[in-house]
Amino acid sequence: MAGANLTLVTEFLLIAFTDFPEWGFPLFLLFLSLYLLTVTGNLGMIILIRVDGRLHTPMYFLLSHLSLADICYSSVTVPQMMAVLLQHGAALSYSRCVAQFFSFTFFGSIDCYLLALMAYDRYVAVCRPLLYVTIMTRKARLGFVAGAYMAGVFSALVRTVSAFTLSFCGNNEIDFIFCDLPPLLKLSCGDSYTQELVIVVFAIFVIPMSMVVILVSYLFIIVAIMRIHSAGGRAKTFSTCTSHLTAVSLFFGTIIFMYLGGNSNRSSERDRVVSVFYTTVIPMLNPFIYSLRNKEVKEAARKIVSSVKLP
Template identity: 60%
Template sequence: MAKNNLTTVTGFILMGFTNNPKLKIPFFMVFLSFYLVTLLGNVGMVILIQVNVQLHTPMYFFLSHLSILDACYTSVITPQILTTLATGKTAISYGQCTTQFFFFTVCAATECFLLAVMAFDRYIAISNPLLYTVVMNPRLCWSLVAGAYICGMSGAILRTTCTFTLSFCDDNQINFFFCDLPPLLKLSCSDTTHTEIVIVFFGNFVILINALVILISYLLIIKAIMSMKSSGGRAKTFSTCISHLTAVGIFFGTLMFMYLWTGSGKSLEEDKVVSVFYTVVIPMLNPLIYSLRNKDVKVAFKKIIGRFQVSQRM
């Protein structure tokens, strides 16, 4: 029977990580731990920035939005993983799959743009410290964040529309743990050539243009740092950028492996491992990276703990 004559599916089966019952409980405990730490870290970071006046600066304004994105990002994916591991329920409706795909794409694309905005913010702070608060005024900060969300939303609409206008026929088993692009394209019974061209072009544009902005920003930052007369000042200034560079390196590295490298030797099993990093691990690590390497955050956290201890004694 020709593939286009097969029955159109109304739902999908997520194959997940493993069919081995002995591994499901350990996997469940690991992902539950990651999820709780992610929510605690990112929500805690947002609250800490909001309640501490010293953190009401452009850098922490952007960081609070990164934390919001990370909390939403992992919440789109991880509950589905936990449900599958706990109950064995692998079925997901067509509508649920579309919704998950859309919001996942919104979060991923917006985070790409936001990390580029944060790199630009660091460049302004280091190259023009005296004019930093004037240049990065609240109006510009809100405009940059709004632009990141609008670009992420627009890209998600395009990507979701292109993907789910494809036909999905008799085979409805997605060899993945959530509705992502590579397994869906492999599952489609339509000719995906034109769709892949549009989606790949968009994906490459989002990843590469933001990576380019980050690269240029940090080349200019390095130039500004090297022009400083004090070696101590150079070391201190560069250390403030390490956390952002670490987060950017991990995030963009995994995205490039997943969506830009399309070598014939790459399998869905490799994609599963890489996807765990940018959907589960990175949202958990970001608040740790920014807090452990940031003196202002650690001081603000100690103040909150001190106030809590004082209130408990009263």
């Protein structure tokens, strides 16, 4: 990591927004509000699924794990962002940066795998309704989720090792708000072709492979829906998939834009906006996406609210 006449990097300086100190406190309040909404919304979704018997289905089981992953996903980065804004920059030790990068990648990968599993769940529900209970058994969905977590560990480990075997020398200032891949690549010096190739190839494996599962599942779903004769039946069947499609579009759209768009001529400002979107906005939106268009979730929430009696 260090060579001749090079300084060994032992910490990174997060300096995003330090040129605009007047933005610090307003942005801190914004991120705090988004973070509280994220935790409250996703925790509320987990509680609803746990206490309401109507939501004890495979789809909601997967959704509860997606909500848990979203809480952790935001908790890894957003508090760090708020510290950077309040302190007008922050020093992060090398080991803390590694830990943050690993955790962020771990929970982000789990999101990818869970969204793919939820697409498969919708495929079975629409295309194999008579076999749904047989296929999506408790043992099967526990195995699916366990596999997603194990794959997440492997994904994070490969990506973290590849990123932190880069050579960081001289400048250790990250014009960013947490340890993410684009700013680390900009800090690297020397020959980083092998590491970048591993990172890109693995990103191609994780993201597009998850998308292939989603696209193939929805291809079969669309074919099945087109075979339904009544327009009302087609609309009702498709409505069970709209929440998941919305979440998939938001998550994978920003991830692809961020990581598969190449590293040359990248704008730090653009990268910061996109990173804020997928670390704060998307995890906050997911519980609202799944509740606003879902009658079962709304009824469960209404039931809990009505059961709370004020003194």
